[in-house]
Amino acid sequence: GIQVEQSPPxxxxxxxxxxxxxxxxSDSVNNLQWFHQNPWGQLINLFYIPSGTKQNGRLSATTxxxxxxxxxxxxxxxxxxxxxxxxxxxxxANSKLTFGKGITLSVRP
Amino acid sequence: ETGVTQSPTHLIKTRGxxxxxxxxxxxxxxxxxxxxxxxxxxxxxxxQYYREEENGRGNFPPRFSGLQFPxxxxxxxxNALELDDSALxxxxxxxxxxxxxxxxxxxxxxxx
Numbered sequence: 001g002i003q004v005e006q007s008p009p010x011x012x013x014x015x016x017x018x019x020x021x022x023x024x025x026s027d028s029v030n031n032l033q034w035f036h037q038n039p040w041g042q043l044i045n046l047f048y049i050p051s052g053t054k055q056n057g058r059l060s061a062t063t064x065x066x067x068x069x070x071x072x073x074x075x076x077x078x079x080x081x082x083x084x085x086x087x088x089x090x091x092x093a094n095s096k097l098t099f100g101k102g103i104t105l106s107v108r109p
Numbered sequence: 110e111t112g113v114t115q116s117p118t119h120l121i122k123t124r125g126x127x128x129x130x131x132x133x134x135x136x137x138x139x140x141x142x143x144x145x146x147x148x149x150x151x152x153x154x155x156x157q158y159y160r161e162e163e164n165g166r167g168n169f170p171p172r173f174s175g176l177q178f179p180x181x182x183x184x185x186x187x188n189a190l191e192l193d194d195s196a197l198x199x200x201x202x203x204x205x206x207x208x209x210x211x212x213x214x215x216x217x218x219x220x221x
Contacts, residue, residue, distance in 0.1 A: 033209065041146075041197050043212040086151055094165045096142065097201075097210060099151030 002027045002091050006100035013077050013107050021072040021103050023087030031090040032063050033097065034072050036083050043086070046072070077107045111136055113202050113213035121219045122190050130185045130216045132200030140164070140205055141183040143175060146197040146215075158183055159205075187218075195220045 003026040013019055023032070034046040047054050047061040049070065054061055058077075063070040074081055084104050088097040114133045122128050134141055140159045144152035154167040158177035172188040181202070187194055197217050201210040 031209070035212075041199075041215045041217070043152075043199065043201075045209065045211060048209040088151075095140075096154040096157060096165055096167065097144075097152075098154070101151050 002029070002089060002098050004087060004089055004098055004100040006085075006087055006103050009101070009103060011103060011105045013105065015077060015079060015107055015109050017077050017107075018073070018075045019077060019105070021074070021085055021087075021105075023070040023072070023089075023100060025068050025070075025087075025089045027068070028092050029065065029068075029089040030092055030095075032070050033088045033090075034061055034070070035086045035088065036081075037086060037102070038083055046085075074105075077105075079107050079109055081105060082107045113200060113211055115198075115200050115213040115216050117216060118214070119217045119219075121221065124190055124192060124220055126190050127186065127188045128190060128218065130187075130198050130200075130218070132183045132185070132202075132213055134181045134183070134202035135211050138202035138204050138211075139181050140203045140208075141177055141181065142201045142203070142210060143183070143185045144199040144201065145169070146199060148196075152199055155185070190220045192220050194218065 005024045031050045035043040051065045060073045084102040088099045142157040143155040146152040156166040177183045197215045200213045203210045
């Protein structure tokens, strides 16, 4: 099956700093989603981005499908950005989501 | 618009027992997927239902089974519970099989 690798595994930032989270995948995909998991376990949809670039406030994402990677940018980070960020891809052959192991972000005041 | 809901929130069961978890899809969504998330890991796909039919299954044994009802709500049943079944179980719905998935808050199952 498809492999999804996220880096770095852990990230510590000072409030106000910018960061880039990376997601590499091993095969062609139909779709790609980025999620933020809050401390209670809820997965919050950030971006649905099979290709191209999208922006939503301080967050933006870019997927380069031909090179099999996606980037999530967080600008002017806030303590509320802390949590685990997951990238998930949907294979061409089926409609299940395969998740990476996540990136744990800690933003310090 | 009502989001995806799951019940119960938490559940404690004994090894060998059976459990049923429930999920209500977001309004207008006909596809439901179930995922298991062990502590410190990413969610793992269990199976997906599309218009009441199973539409794909992950690497889970047959004691994990599901149903989707005409109103597109869904159940996940797990028989003969094992300690390793302790996890957060997440349900996601989408407007079709290959569209953006929206997750519920999850059910945290503890098997003792």
